[in-house]
Amino acid sequence: xxxxxxxxxxxxxxxxxxxxxxxxxxxxxxxxxxxxxxxxxxxxxxxxxxxxxxxxxxxxxxxxxxxxxxxxxxxxxxxxxxxxxxxxxxxxxxxxxxxxxxxxxxxxxxxxxxxxxxxxxxxxxxxxxxxxxxxxxxxxxxxxxxxxxxxxxxxxxxxxxxxxxxxxxxxxxxxxxxxxxxxxxxxxxxxxxxxxxxxxxxxxxxxxxxxxxxxxxxxxxxxxxxxxxxxxxxxxxxxxxxxxxxxxxxxxxxxxxxxxxxxxxxxxxxxxxxxxxxxxxxxxxxxxxxx
Amino acid sequence: xxxxxxxxxxxxxxxxxxxxxxxxxxxxxxxxxxxxxxxxxxxxxxxxxxxxxxxxxxxxxxxxxxxxxxxxxxxxxxxxxxxxxxxxxxxxxxxxxxxxxxxxxxxxxxxxxxxxxxxxxxxxxxxxxxxxxxxxxxxxxxxxxxxxxxxxxxxxxxxxxxxxxxxxxxxxxxxxxxxxxxxxxxxxxxxxxxxxxxxxxxxxxxxxxxxxxxxxxxxxxxxxxxxxxxxxxxxxxxxxxxxxxxxxxxxxxxxxxxxxxxxxxxxxxxxxxxxxxxxxxxxxxxxxxxxxxxxxxxxxxxxxxxxxxxxxxxxxxxxxxxxxxxxxxxxxxxxxxxxxx
Numbered sequence: 272x273x274x275x276x277x278x279x280x281x282x283x284x285x286x287x288x289x290x291x292x293x294x295x296x297x298x299x300x301x302x303x304x305x306x307x308x309x310x311x312x313x314x315x316x317x318x319x320x321x322x323x324x325x326x327x328x329x330x331x332x333x334x335x336x337x338x339x340x341x342x343x344x345x346x347x348x349x350x351x352x353x354x355x356x357x358x359x360x361x362x363x364x365x366x367x368x369x370x371x372x373x374x375x376x377x378x379x380x381x382x383x384x385x386x387x388x389x390x391x392x393x394x395x396x397x398x399x400x401x402x403x404x405x406x407x408x409x410x411x412x413x414x415x416x417x418x419x420x421x422x423x424x425x426x427x428x429x430x431x432x433x434x435x436x437x438x439x440x441x442x443x444x445x446x447x448x449x450x451x452x453x454x455x456x457x458x459x460x461x462x463x464x465x466x467x468x469x470x471x472x473x474x475x476x477x478x479x480x481x482x483x484x485x486x487x488x489x490x491x492x493x494x495x496x497x498x499x500x501x502x503x504x505x506x507x508x509x510x511x512x513x514x515x516x517x518x519x520x521x522x523x524x525x526x527x528x529x530x531x532x533x534x535x536x537x538x539x540x541x542x543x544x545x546x547x548x549x550x551x552x553x554x555x556x557x558x559x560x561x562x
Numbered sequence: 563x564x565x566x567x568x569x570x571x572x573x574x575x576x577x578x579x580x581x582x583x584x585x586x587x588x589x590x591x592x593x594x595x596x597x598x599x600x601x602x603x604x605x606x607x608x609x610x611x612x613x614x615x616x617x618x619x620x621x622x623x624x625x626x627x628x629x630x631x632x633x634x635x636x637x638x639x640x641x642x643x644x645x646x647x648x649x650x651x652x653x654x655x656x657x658x659x660x661x662x663x664x665x666x667x668x669x670x671x672x673x674x675x676x677x678x679x680x681x682x683x684x685x686x687x688x689x690x691x692x693x694x695x696x697x698x699x700x701x702x703x704x705x706x707x708x709x710x711x712x713x714x715x716x717x718x719x720x721x722x723x724x725x726x727x728x729x730x731x732x733x734x735x736x737x738x739x740x741x742x743x744x745x746x747x748x749x750x751x752x753x754x755x756x757x758x759x760x761x762x763x764x765x766x767x768x769x770x771x772x773x774x775x776x777x778x779x780x781x782x783x784x785x786x787x788x789x790x791x792x793x794x795x796x797x798x799x800x801x802x803x804x805x806x807x808x809x810x811x812x813x814x815x816x817x818x819x820x821x822x823x824x825x826x827x828x829x830x831x832x833x834x835x836x837x838x839x840x841x842x843x844x845x846x847x848x849x850x851x852x853x854x855x856x857x858x859x860x861x862x863x864x865x866x867x868x869x870x871x872x873x874x875x876x877x878x879x880x881x882x883x884x885x886x887x888x889x890x891x892x893x894x895x896x897x898x899x900x901x902x903x
Binding site: 298301302304305306308309312313316317381382383384385386387388389390391392393394395459462560561 | 616617618638639641642646648650652653654656657661664665666668669670671697713898899901902903
């Protein structure tokens with residue numbers, strides 16, 4: 272029998288407030304798992320998000336791959352095929368798009384009053400609500416990215432080795448955390464889902480085009496090259512591209528930016544800083560909205 | 563059980579809309595084990611008061627205490643103590659009712675066995691067995707309300723707070739909810755419910771407070787409030803549609819009649835007359851007096867004072883008129899925004 276039996280007197284209920292560590296952890300785990308499970312049940316019963324999230328990048332991969340299949344050899348740095356070049360871009364784009372949608376379920380819960388129901392419950396920590404969203408969207412975007420990786424391999428665009436796979440995973444995780452933080456922040460800052468969808472729509476493609484997903488910086492006009500070299504997507508794409516390229520070393524230069532050469536370690540460091548920075552940035556907002 | 567002291571809350575005041583004083587020094591005290599009604603027209607502040615009690619909203623000033631726990635300094639303890647059934651039915655349409663209840667059970671940290679036992683009990687209590695495994699999106703309003711009530715009861719709260727629990731419901735669901743509420747009260751749960759249905763509060767509540775413009779204007783048991791008015795109510799129509807002159811004549815005639823304490827002409831009801839009377843055979847005397855003056859009687863009805871009369875006495879208008887006067891003024895979009903986090 273747990274906390275709130277009718278026989279529970281008010282005094283006991285008060286003293287239960289700040290109870291010790293292990294039970295707090297168990298409670299946070301219970302509420303986080305329950306909230307995460309809900310998101311997955313929704314996904315299982317309405318899988319269109321999952322399907323669309325795989326289908327869209329797949330179309331990019333096939334169409335763009337075909338469009339530039341006959342690009343002259345030597346156009347790309349390193350001289351590989353365009354399909355192989357494109358693969359890394361589309362993998363990152365997949366994870367990015369999925370994570371950008373992280374705020375949508377939360378926004379709907381805000382709008383339909385379901386969030387208020389969650390907030391009336393004596394949650395041990397209201398971070399559980401945010402944590403559940405992060406767990407859900409991270410798994411979803413990794414599954415989608417994996418589906419794209421498998422397809423790319425079947426199309427003959429290669430497969431990273433064991434180390435490479437680890438690099439891909441870490442890079443995607445960092446990117447997904449950063450973008451999820453951004454999206455969750457927007458879900459609380461914007462007035463409704465129409466506005467959130469509009470922002471997602473507007474942010475999505477320009478960020479893709481202004482990155483090295485579809486073409487190398489050497490191929491771009493100077494101004495676009497600068498944009499691409501500052502775009503967080505680029506910092507995710509280039510380490511993954513290097514991981515697909517074979518021998519991977521954190522100290523290797525993976526990006527020749529207009530401002531200088533960037534190593535894989537720097538790319539990952541920037542992504543990590545971005546993820547941490549964005550979570551810190553949205554924290555006051557979450558605190559305000561969730562307390 | 564509940565002590566709300568000097569609560570004030572003001573909404574808006576931005577560039578677009580004028581500020582609304584939702585609560586204005588509201589004080590309320592709900593005794594343990596009672597079924598307490600908050601009665602008032604839309605916009606009187608009922609929902610705001612309940613949302614503050616349930617820790618969803620912070621008051622501008624004032625204090626909240628439930629069972630001795632200070633709601634502003636220890637909101638989590640309050641959340642443990644109470645179950646809240648909100649006005650807007652917010653359910654996840656994709657989950658089945660049982661899954662939704664299980665989720666709520668986890669949010670209240672029930673153990674697996676206890677959670678299961680509570681689900682079985684509540685599904686039985688609220689008669690949800692036939693449809694609890696269907697998705698919530700297919701439920702009628704009554705089903706949703708019952709599911710919502712079950713969710714509010716999962717953790718066996720000592721205090722149940724319901725915001726307009728039967729608004730827009732079919733008679734069967736309404737009766738089912740009333741029955742459960744009475745049963746819970748008899749078992750010792752304190753219940754606070756808001757309503758703008760007079761008969762609901764009259765039938766259910768042990769005590770009630772009438773809210774008007776964010777403050778309590780009358781408080782007590784329904785019987786005491788009605789008795790305090792004194793006398794019975796009589797509605798008299800000499801013709802189906804009378805006129806001002808005739809109404810004034812009848813008013814003059816009856817005002818002097820023994821046992822008649824007050825005669826008011828109700829213009830909006832075709833110049834009918836509303837009387838407050840006291841004494842055993844007043845009606846007979848009225849009829850005699852009218853016959854002697856050669857006046858016909860189209861309708862004559864006597865009734866005990868109702869809560870509407872209590873409201874009328876305190877505010878100078880009926881609850882219905884109060885509802886109508888705010889009907890066009892409230893903006894549901896703005897109110898939804900206010901309730902959004």
